[in-house]
Amino acid sequence: MRPIHDSKNSLRCLSRRELLSRSGCGIGSLALGGLLASSGSLKAAPQSRAVTESPLAQRAPQFPAKVKRVIHLFMNGGPSQIDTFDPKPEVTALDGKPLPDSIKARLQPTQRNRVGVLFGTPFHFEQRGQSGLPVSDLFPRTAEHIDDLCVVRSMQGEIANHTPGLLLTNCGHSTLPRPSLGSWLLYGLGNESDELPGFVVLCPQGLPTAQSRNWTSAFLPGVYQGTHIDTEGSGKQLIPHLTRNDIRAGSQRAQVALTQFLNQRHSEARPGDERLESRIHSMELAFRMQTAGTDVFDLSQEPAHIREMYGETTHGRNLLIARRFAERGVRYIQCYHGGGQPWDNHSGIVPRIKQLARESDQPIAALLADLKQRGMLNDTLVIWGGEMGRTSTTQSGSMDPNRVGRDHHIDGYTIWLAGGGFKRGFAYGSTDEFGLAVAEESVSLHDLHATILYQMGFDHKQLTYRYSGRDFRLTDVHGRVVEDLFA
Numbered sequence: 001m002r003p004i005h006d007s008k009n010s011l012r013c014l015s016r017r018e019l020l021s022r023s024g025c026g027i028g029s030l031a032l033g034g035l036l037a038s039s040g041s042l043k044a045a046p047q048s049r050a051v052t053e054s055p056l057a058q059r060a061p062q063f064p065a066k067v068k069r070v071i072h073l074f075m076n077g078g079p080s081q082i083d084t085f086d087p088k089p090e091v092t093a094l095d096g097k098p099l100p101d102s103i104k105a106r107l108q109p110t111q112r113n114r115v116g117v118l119f120g121t122p123f124h125f126e127q128r129g130q131s132g133l134p135v136s137d138l139f140p141r142t143a144e145h146i147d148d149l150c151v152v153r154s155m156q157g158e159i160a161n162h163t164p165g166l167l168l169t170n171c172g173h174s175t176l177p178r179p180s181l182g183s184w185l186l187y188g189l190g191n192e193s194d195e196l197p198g199f200v201v202l203c204p205q206g207l208p209t210a211q212s213r214n215w216t217s218a219f220l221p222g223v224y225q226g227t228h229i230d231t232e233g234s235g236k237q238l239i240p241h242l243t244r245n246d247i248r249a250g251s252q253r254a255q256v257a258l259t260q261f262l263n264q265r266h267s268e269a270r271p272g273d274e275r276l277e278s279r280i281h282s283m284e285l286a287f288r289m290q291t292a293g294t295d296v297f298d299l300s301q302e303p304a305h306i307r308e309m310y311g312e313t314t315h316g317r318n319l320l321i322a323r324r325f326a327e328r329g330v331r332y333i334q335c336y337h338g339g340g341q342p343w344d345n346h347s348g349i350v351p352r353i354k355q356l357a358r359e360s361d362q363p364i365a366a367l368l369a370d371l372k373q374r375g376m377l378n379d380t381l382v383i384w385g386g387e388m389g390r391t392s393t394t395q396s397g398s399m400d401p402n403r404v405g406r407d408h409h410i411d412g413y414t415i416w417l418a419g420g421g422f423k424r425g426f427a428y429g430s431t432d433e434f435g436l437a438v439a440e441e442s443v444s445l446h447d448l449h450a451t452i453l454y455q456m457g458f459d460h461k462q463l464t465y466r467y468s469g470r471d472f473r474l475t476d477v478h479g480r481v482v483e484d485l486f487a
Helices: 016-038 089-093 109-114 162-171 181-189 211-215 250-267 274-297 304-310 313-325 351-374 443-456
Strands: 004-005 011-014 069-074 125-128 133-136 149-154 197-204 227-229 332-336 380-385 387-395 406-409 413-419 426-428 438-440 464-465 471-472
Touching: 016 387, 069 313, 069 351, 109 211, 109 406, 149 438, 149 443, 162 211, 181 197, 181 332, 197 211, 197 313, 227 413, 274 313, 304 313, 313 351, 351 380, 380 443, 387 413
Parallel strands: 069 332, 069 380, 149 426, 197 227, 197 332
Antiparallel strands: 004 011, 125 133, 149 413, 380 413, 387 406, 464 471
16 A cells, blocks of 8 residues: 545555556556456456567467477487387397498597497397387387387487587577577467466476577577476476465565566567567566466376376476476477486496386386377377487497497487377388498488478478578578378
């Protein structure tokens, strides 16, 4: 309450609502009305002036889409393809033998200087499902869903190192700052949810290599940047400072409304400042997230059999949260295996990859089964893979199975896709007998991005943003849609 003098010069108290009504010709009151309406506390009041459309407003794609949302399971560090989904019996037969000089000469200089001997996988491959695609015994539960997977064995990168590999995979450029795939999708489609961010990054136990550059919006407005969440955080408030305990809900609504009114006035005096517009919309979204954001992390709402299916583990919770985000309208959800680069197995690959697969196999299988039983797999694209693969040779002279490791490899590695209109129980492309070069149907990261955008309803050459005198796009001047992957 604030004391004022009325027309009769008598002192009386002015309520918060009256203050907002009288300030700035009543615009503060309109802002409060909008916030209260969005929170369900008040019916929307008629507005006396045109309101600028939110940059997160839903937009139709360029043509009918097969995919509504993406869940990207990122095995950061680079999983070994010949130990998981691309068996190489020839390498196993030559285990311990030196790599032929003619093959060694094709390797990148860094790999060539530290290449060891051929190292056949110690894991057993078995043909699974009606498709008969081979899967390593590292992934027995995921193998039960092999008939839903589209396995691409001919991926190719550009630079055999983690930071450029991550940036190329996420942002389409290995060195320069570019908007990430999730940011492009949010820019093209807007946000389906009014209460949750449209692009979420779930990473337990820290940040991946290259950190927030993996989900940057770069020169796109900041409102399209990914929201990072450390799902190993304690309690329900996994987004820091999301909720407040020092103020009542009604008072906070009025406080936010007044702040937004002042922001809007500041913005009107400085038209075209996208950073300010992004802050305004981010504040509004954060206010609405205070209920929805805590709700999505509350896994106690899930039936016991669903929680058991995913497993009461870090990765089980991570992927269950991802599904809860997906069903609430979030466009792009990335799930990193953990901080740093856990799949970067330069040494001790045998015990290490066993642990990594054991951590992720059950949750991945649960996610696929859960999406399928909810009817969501048809219009949800699930992607599995890392920023690179591994060599079929050892990195050092040691052949101790507990110490041997594999080096980085970008000239033929494996990812898989599930749902979203992609072929099921299908393998595309192949590598040579040593697993070190693409033999058939190479797929670049630009090709993959163009293909994903196509399934989301966009021509990758037409989804552009004008910046610094040039029309930029995710695929730069590259990329082709790999139509052979479509069902």
